Amino acid sequence: MCGIVGYIGYKKTKEILLDGLSELEYRGYDSAGIAVLQNHTFSIFKTVGKLVNLKQKTKSYHPEGFAVGIGHTRWATHGKPTELNAHPHLGENSYVVHNGIIENYVPLKHELQQKGVKFLSQTDTEVIVWLFESELKSSSTPFEAFKKTLSRLKGSYAILLVSKSREDTIFFAKGGSPLILGINNADEKYFASSDAPLISHCKDVVYLEDGDFGYVTPSEITLIGANGIQKMPSFKVLATDKLSAQKDGYRFFMEKEIYEQSDVIADTLLGRLKDTHIAFEELDKDFFKGINEIKLCACGTSYHCALAASYLFERYAKIKVSVEIASEFRYKKPLLFKDMLFIAISQSGETADTLESLKMAKNAGLKTLTVCNVDNSSMVRQSDAAIFTRAGIEKGVASTKAFATQMAVFWMLSIYLADKKHSLQKDEIQKHISLLREVPACVKVDEEMHEKITRLSKRYLHGHGFFYIGRDIFYPLALEGALKLKEISYLHAEGYPSGEMKHGPIALADPELFTIALLPNHMLYEKTKSNVEELSARDSTICVISPQQFKKADDFIQTKQTSHYMLEFFEMMVATQLLALEIAVRLGHDIDMPRNLAKSVTVE
Ligand code: F6R
Numbered sequence: 348m349c350g351i352v353g354y355i356g357y358k359k360t361k362e363i364l365l366d367g368l369s370e371l372e373y374r375g376y377d378s379a380g381i382a383v384l385q386n387h388t389f390s391i392f393k394t395v396g397k398l399v400n401l402k403q404k405t406k407s408y409h410p411e412g413f414a415v416g417i418g419h420t421r422w423a424t425h426g427k428p429t430e431l432n433a434h435p436h437l438g439e440n441s442y443v444v445h446n447g448i449i450e451n452y453v454p455l456k457h458e459l460q461q462k463g464v465k466f467l468s469q470t471d472t473e474v475i476v477w478l479f480e481s482e483l484k485s486s487s488t489p490f491e492a493f494k495k496t497l498s499r500l501k502g503s504y505a506i507l508l509v510s511k512s513r514e515d516t517i518f519f520a521k522g523g524s525p526l527i528l529g530i531n532n533a534d535e536k537y538f539a540s541s542d543a544p545l546i547s548h549c550k551d552v553v554y555l556e557d558g559d560f561g562y563v564t565p566s567e568i569t570l571i572g573a574n575g576i577q578k579m580p581s582f583k584v585l586a587t588d589k590l591s592a593q594k595d596g597y598r599f600f601m602e603k604e605i606y607e608q609s610d611v612i613a614d615t616l617l618g619r620l621k622d623t624h625i626a627f628e629e630l631d632k633d634f635f636k637g638i639n640e641i642k643l644c645a646c647g648t649s650y651h652c653a654l655a656a657s658y659l660f661e662r663y664a665k666i667k668v669s670v671e672i673a674s675e676f677r678y679k680k681p682l683l684f685k686d687m688l689f690i691a692i693s694q695s696g697e698t699a700d701t702l703e704s705l706k707m708a709k710n711a712g713l714k715t716l717t718v719c720n721v722d723n724s725s726m727v728r729q730s731d732a733a734i735f736t737r738a739g740i741e742k743g744v745a746s747t748k749a750f751a752t753q754m755a756v757f758w759m760l761s762i763y764l765a766d767k768k769h770s771l772q773k774d775e776i777q778k779h780i781s782l783l784r785e786v787p788a789c790v791k792v793d794e795e796m797h798e799k800i801t802r803l804s805k806r807y808l809h810g811h812g813f814f815y816i817g818r819d820i821f822y823p824l825a826l827e828g829a830l831k832l833k834e835i836s837y838l839h840a841e842g843y844p845s846g847e848m849k850h851g852p853i854a855l856a857d858p859e860l861f862t863i864a865l866l867p868n869h870m871l872y873e874k875t876k877s878n879v880e881e882l883s884a885r886d887s888t889i890c891v892i893s894p895q896q897f898k899k900a901d902d903f904i905q906t907k908q909t910s911h912y913m914l915e916f917f918e919m920m921v922a923t924q925l926l927a928l929e930i931a932v933r934l935g936h937d938i939d940m941p942r943n944l945a946k947s948v949t950v951e
Pocket of ligand 1: 648745
């Protein structure tokens with residue numbers, strides 16, 4: 348989704364801004380721009396499409412010496428991806444970049460139009476800079492004008508604003524969208540909407556809080572908190588491990604991340620699997636005391652993990668679980684009780700709907716836990732406790748290893764809770780611990796299987812759609828398999844519980860309907876097999892993923908014989924990821940940055 352960078356200093360401003368934007372590229376965008384203020388003059392460049400276009404456009408621009416610059420990658424929400432709608436947006440003498448959505452931009456725009464302002468773009472963002480210009484006329488300082496501007500905005504934002512009215516300054520504000528300020532010893536200041544652009548430049552960073560605003564100059568940081576009182580910036584050392592991901596010889600980040608799953612799951616398990624029990628240092632020993640119900644809340648792939656986790660919690664920890672899609676939960680006026688534990692699941696920790704749901708749960712007095720891949724993310728900072736999935740940075744927009752590590756965490760957490768609640772015997776707990784130790788080996792990509800999937804993929808490039816089917820915990824995996832395919836191949840795919848086919852979906856069955864059937868040995872094999880046979884009888888083209896040969900299938904991807912359905916789950920997860928990847932490769936799509944998608948969805 349949209350990305351922000353900012354810089355004040357004496358180094359190569361253009362390169363710093365463009366490199367910073369490149370680091371944010373994987374998050375998804377459809378236009379980009381930079382504005383540099385130097386010697387009383389703004390230089391501004393904007394392009395539609397990928398950053399190479401912006402790099403090309405700025406090829407002969409080389410600002411030397413002190414400069415103030417801001418840059419942005421835009422993922423269109425209000426107005427099409429055009430140059431005019433790309434950020435930074437100009438007022439009279441100032442430029443702004445903004446992530447988030449200004450919800451009251453329509454009345455603000457009318458008000459400003461009545462004062463004679465002519466808007467160039469269709470965006471909500473442009474009102475910010477014009478409000479600032481308007482407030483400037485009646486304010487004693489540019490900072491006062493900035494403050495007044497912020498007081499008029501409703502919605503979510505991370506904002507950087509530069510103005511000729513105060514040339515050596517970047518004004519900043521955070522309200523709901525992430526923004527980080529970084530410093531080093533060279534009187535430079537950096538801003539970014541996530542860690543990655545800061546890594547090579549700063550050691551010390553401030554993760555701004557909601558309501559924070561202020562300004563920086565080369566020698567000064569003025570930071571005001573949500574209560575309107577000036578505060579000291581609280582610096583943290585920027586963690587640099589695993590952040591600068593490279594493709595390492597793989598064709599795509601997504602492919603590399605599928606192959607990495609074995610290593611990152613080993614990290615997820617590290618120190619948590621003891622001989623006789625499971626340990627989460629992040630949770631104090633009474634964390635689950637007084638909890639009678641768990642509410643799991645997430646979006647997209649993380650929601651599929653939540654659904655899968657609900658099977659594990661109920662089966663092993665014998666606790667009531669409900670699962671919520673965050674964008675629905677926020678507005679349904681849910682019944683919340685103090686004996687519920689609210690668990691937010693998020694790779695990024697910044698997804699707007701999940702973050703707001705977490706805040707709602709917190710305000711209702713619920714205990715909160717976030718299962719997250721990003722240290723210091725907004726959700727981690729908001730919740731009572733956080734468990735890190737330790738997947739490392741995930742660059743492919745289609746989530747793979749983040750999902751895999753979330754699943755490993757929830758398998759462990761369900762057994763951890765089962766142990767606390769004595770709902771499993773000690774020997775059963777030990778059995779799960781041994782099985783969990785097998786996961787890294789089980790998700791190691793089997794080259795033969797990958798080759799087979801590559802060969803098969805050519806038969807699945809047309810047709811009128813895909814059904815991914817499975818039962819029990821393989822149903823959320825079917826949903827996830829279908830989502831992976833949709834995201835990168837742009838083919839229509841749906842996940843279904845296999846028992847549901849005869850209640851409607853089977854009407855679509857014909858040879859041009861492709862069914863991907865998840866048929867594990869250790870979970871309702873016979874039941875699922877009958878459902879697959881029903882589809883086969885209606886001549887649907889069927890690809891079975893199973894350890895057991897299945898005669899009525901057109902195609903067959905063989906997984907290993909294992910001793911437990913969860914090991915089958917992890918292996919089938921890899922098979923569905925590779926199938927989506929190879930189909931999309933044959934269709935010639937952008938695997939790591941599929942159209943219309945963003946890595947971190949910071950607008951609702
Ligand atoms: C799909 C995918 C998305 C995310 C969703 C939530 O591959 O990545 O569906 O899972 O946008 O994101 P997080 O987990 O960051 O909250």
